[in-house]
Structure formats: C-alpha cells, structure tokens
Amino acid sequence: MGSWIKAVTLCLLLGGTAMGYVWQKSQIHQLGTAVQKKEVRLDLLKGENERWRQMRAEMRSTQKLYERVRKLGLGLTMPTPEQVLRLSDLPPEAKELEPSKPGEYRTVKHTPRKGRP
Incomplete structure (x- = not known):
C-alpha cells in the first residue's frame, strides 16, 4: 500500500511540474507578443513624432x-525702429548698462529682492 501512495504522489508531482512548465512557457509567449506589439507601436510613434517635429520646424x-503672410494677404511688414519697444529684465535697483557691442555678451549678477524667496 505504501508504494501505491508513493507512485500517485510522484505522478501528481510530475504532472503539476509539467503543468507549471507549460503555463510558464505560455506566459512567456504572451509577454513576448505584448512586448513586440509595444515595440511596433513605439516605432510608429517615433516616426510620427519625427514628422511632427519636421512640420513644426x-x-x-x-x-x-x-x-x-504673403499668401494670406495680411499686409504685415517689418516694424520701424520707432515701433520697437525694448524691455529691460534688470531689477529696479540695478544700474542701467551701456548697450553691448555686436558680438559682446555680458551678464548681470541678480540678487533676489528682500521679502521674496
């Protein structure tokens, strides 16, 4: 009687292991298919993104x-120097700088105003 129980237990163990193996392989296949679909979608989106980037540029x-402007007949022209308003991004307490020469770059040290973070 003891050998009969061992045989049934061994069969159940082998059968369960085989079923687990098949289930794992099935899951691997499903995940592989899902990954492949996502990669195809990613490639399509990258291509579409590149087309939109080119169109925007x-x-x-x-x-x-x-x-x-010419096609729509908007009549837009370049502004005259009198129409151009230049705004300063300097803080109110900073001294006005002399205009830079073409090709010259300068920076201004900006310290936050009191009472502001």
Missing part, C-alpha cells in the same frame, strides 16, 4: 512665415 521657418 518648417512652419517656424522665416521663409515659410513670409510666404504664408
């Missing part, structure tokens, strides 16, 4: 903007 180009 094209639409922002000066030449395209001038063409569009």
Whole structure:
C-alpha cells in the first residue's frame, strides 16, 4: 500500500511540474507578443513624432512665415525702429548698462529682492 501512495504522489508531482512548465512557457509567449506589439507601436510613434517635429520646424521657418503672410494677404511688414519697444529684465535697483557691442555678451549678477524667496 505504501508504494501505491508513493507512485500517485510522484505522478501528481510530475504532472503539476509539467503543468507549471507549460503555463510558464505560455506566459512567456504572451509577454513576448505584448512586448513586440509595444515595440511596433513605439516605432510608429517615433516616426510620427519625427514628422511632427519636421512640420513644426518648417512652419517656424522665416521663409515659410513670409510666404504664408504673403499668401494670406495680411499686409504685415517689418516694424520701424520707432515701433520697437525694448524691455529691460534688470531689477529696479540695478544700474542701467551701456548697450553691448555686436558680438559682446555680458551678464548681470541678480540678487533676489528682500521679502521674496
């Protein structure tokens, strides 16, 4: 009687192990398929993103903007120097700087105002 119990136990153990193995392989296959679908979708989105980036760059180009203004008949022209208002980003307590020469770059040390973080 003892050998019969051992045989049944061994069969159940082997059967359970085989079923676990098959289930694991099935899960691996499903996950592989899902990953493959996601990679295809990622490639499509990357291509679409690149097309949108190129379109945006094209639409922002000066030449395209001038063409569009001319095509729509908006009558826009370059502003005259009197129409240009230059704003200073210096804090109110800073001294006004002399205008820079072309190609010259300067920085101003900015300290936060009191009462502000």
